[in-house]
Amino acid sequence: MKNILFTLALVVSFSSFGQTAEEYFSSGNDKSDANDLYGAIADYTKSIELMPHRMPYNNRGLSKSQLKDYYGAIADFTKAIELDPNYTLAYYNRALSKAKLKDHYGAIADYTKAIELDPNYINAYNNRSFSKRQLKDYYGSISDGLRTLELDPNYRNAYVNIGVSKEELGDLNGACADWKKAAELGDTDAAKWVANQCN
Numbered sequence: 001m002k003n004i005l006f007t008l009a010l011v012v013s014f015s016s017f018g019q020t021a022e023e024y025f026s027s028g029n030d031k032s033d034a035n036d037l038y039g040a041i042a043d044y045t046k047s048i049e050l051m052p053h054r055m056p057y058n059n060r061g062l063s064k065s066q067l068k069d070y071y072g073a074i075a076d077f078t079k080a081i082e083l084d085p086n087y088t089l090a091y092y093n094r095a096l097s098k099a100k101l102k103d104h105y106g107a108i109a110d111y112t113k114a115i116e117l118d119p120n121y122i123n124a125y126n127n128r129s130f131s132k133r134q135l136k137d138y139y140g141s142i143s144d145g146l147r148t149l150e151l152d153p154n155y156r157n158a159y160v161n162i163g164v165s166k167e168e169l170g171d172l173n174g175a176c177a178d179w180k181k182a183a184e185l186g187d188t189d190a191a192k193w194v195a196n197q198c199n
Helices: 021-033 037-050 054-066 070-083 088-100 104-117 122-134 138-151 156-168 172-184 188-197
Strands: none
Touching: 021 037, 021 054, 037 054, 054 070, 054 088, 070 088, 088 104, 088 122, 104 122, 122 138, 122 156, 138 156, 156 172, 156 188, 172 188
């Protein structure tokens, strides 16, 4: 995603600054890929100063999130959304940062918006399932987990979320069935739960 080119407007050269907004953006992506997150943030900031655009705000938010600056990340994702209210990825990324701060209501609102914009956004369904589970909305969590599995029957985290929700609802047999499937798909936690709780 990070390497998608800017719109043609960003190709305009800012000769007085030596580099274009696009060049700073590309450099920021390279630094992010090399795990130089502070350097990436500096370059995304220069890109924004030259030409405010949703993508450097989004990617700067991702770098801040990796540094656990979730409030700073949310501010950048919010700015990206202000620039493009239909920017699905920014809603999703903002939701992830909100979830890290345990703002699961806020996360669910952003996952829901991402799903409205892209009804097949499988990661948004899965992570909304997790946030609903954190709020003890177990039926809602199961519903989103099932939708995730409709889109990808081998999405192991969906089986984990569904299984934990079923356990919380007192359906251990159902939980075990889901955990066994997750374990078959390689989830080590689910394998431990099967060994300890399931016949």
